[in-house]
Amino acid sequence: VARRTAHATHVARRTAHATHGARRAARAPRAARPAAAAAAGIASVIGHNYTIFLKFQGGKGLASGLPVLFYLNPLLVPIWLVAFFATVAVTRWLVLGQIVGTLITLHSNRSHRKN
Numbered sequence: 001v002a003r004r005t006a007h008a009t010h011v012a013r014r015t016a017h018a019t020h021g022a023r024r025a026a027r028a029p030r031a032a033r034p035a036a037a038a039a040a041g042i043a044s045v046i047g048h049n050y051t052i053f054l055k056f057q058g059g060k061g062l063a064s065g066l067p068v069l070f071y072l073n074p075l076l077v078p079i080w081l082v083a084f085f086a087t088v089a090v091t092r093w094l095v096l097g098q099i100v101g102t103l104i105t106l107h108s109n110r111s112h113r114k115n
Contacts, residue, residue: 034072041068062098073109080105 045068049061070077084101088094 037068037072041065041072044068062094065098069105076105076109079108 045061045065048064050056066077066080069080080101083104084097087100088097091097
């Protein structure tokens, strides 16, 4: 029973942690939502990557970055996921998968806005 409770607590904590950036972005005022949401999301990712509690040595930026992307533009999430998992499958590097996924998502978002 204790093991199940510990696992449930762990899953709940990870879920709350992963949605932290999107919740912070959602609190932005309605008029300034796109800019303020993007700024809050970036601040959340930076705060998770370089947390003071780990002496500015890494963190969980990936866990808070994807919900922010989902909040800002949900249509880009599948593009990011495909690029991320394809890169990780080939290289086995999560960091490289995140970078490639972000670059491809930025490129597809820019080319979409030009049209």
